[in-house]
Amino acid sequence: MRVDVLTLFPAMFVGPLDESIIRRARDSGRLQLAVHDLRNWAHDRHRTVDDEPYGGGPGMVLKCEPIFEAVEALSSAATRVVMLTPAGRPFAQAVAREMAQCEHLLLLCGSYEGFDERIRQTLVHEELSIGDYVLTNGALPAMVLIDAVTRLLPGVLGDDASAVDESFSHGLLEYPQYTRPPEFRGMSVPPVLLSGNHAVIAQWRQAQAEIRTRQQRPDLVENKRSAETPANRTNEL
Ligand SMILES: C[S@@+](CC[C@H](N)C(=O)[O-])C[C@H]1O[C@@H](n2cnc3c(N)ncnc32)[C@H](O)[C@@H]1O
Incomplete structure (x- = not known):
């Protein structure tokens, strides 16, 4: 399986996905993982990816342009685009099993107040929440998903019966x-x-x-x- 992650904090992924079963899955090619900095798709020299919410209110909102362009660059017909959001479908083992059937996942990690609604409406196949609490950004939820899904891929656990x-x-x-x-x-x-x-x-x-x-x-x-x-x-x- 291939997994691409779009995040403002690629450094958070160094460590947790470099150890143990996930490391072995990557080394054996069963998991091909790439973590991308959303700022690579920013348009200005300050690498801006967020802006103030229309209508006012606290915090900043992730802009459409960088995310649309990143998703277009990173997806193909086989891609399932997954948005990590507290408003999503609760992530559970049955959902992990569904995700493990996919050829390619593209995980969108939010930050600040989250995403411009047009991203959710247009680009996203699936919205997932890892629980009824709010984290500072989508990196930890994405890592939870990657871990739970990877150990279900054929051949990743020493004994596939362990996952059954x-x-x-x-x-x-x-x-x-x-x-x-x-x-x-x-x-x-x-x-x-x-x-x-x-x-x-x-x-x-x-x-x-x-x-x-x-x-x-x-x-x-x-x-x-x-x-x-x-x-x-x-x-x-
Ligand atoms: C501070 S949160 C935004 C919360 C948003 N304002 C709300 O009330 O739903 C920033 C980002 O962290 C991620 N996030 C936070 N909690 C999450 C959860 N329980 N499940 C999945 N993603 C979560 C999402 O990507 C979200 O866009």
């Missing part, structure tokens, strides 16, 4: 995990996990995932129920 079996993948949180030693400060690993019986372990994990989801995220249980049609409804939750 974790929290949110089936509308449930993940079951509890344990590793050695079997006994630590009086706390024991559940005996079923030491039994070697994979069918029983799978049943135990499913039951634990359901209990944990009911206790910690009842909203997920509700969503899963309402997403099920009467014909495919399961009774386990």
Whole structure:
């Protein structure tokens, strides 16, 4: 997958996307990432990309010209243009899975008061929010999206099953995990996990995932129920 990012703060991307799984995805060519400074498309010698809002009010608004020109320069027919905005569709694992199917993402990171509305109306295929809070600019949201999407690309995780079996993948949180030693400060690993019986372990994990989801995220249980049609409804939750 190719991902281009348009931002006023390219330096923020140095570090988080240079480590761990994302680094390996980039090195193997599974993720081709380019971060572009929006000011490269400014028209004046001060490299201005923002202006005062019509109608007055605090802050500055990102101008149309640089963003239109940057998007035109960086996109092709295969590009999905994604605007990061608190007003967008909530970003979730299911959305990450959708994005992971795309050939090319172009991420628009806002700053100041955000974007001139004509950018949203004309250029954008998808608006995404990473949560109901306001960050100073779109760099962190873009990095969150890139991280969540990259680990879903085929071959990026050492074992692709890791992404199938974790929290949110089936509308449930993940079951509890344990590793050695079997006994630590009086706390024991559940005996079923030491039994070697994979069918029983799978049943135990499913039951634990359901209990944990009911206790910690009842909203997920509700969503899963309402997403099920009467014909495919399961009774386990
Ligand atoms: C200070 S915010 C602008 C907030 C805007 N005035 C509003 O009230 O919706 C600047 C930029 O940060 C990014 N941003 C901030 N919070 C975000 C969130 N929760 N999800 C996605 N992007 C966010 C967006 O790109 C936004 O244009």
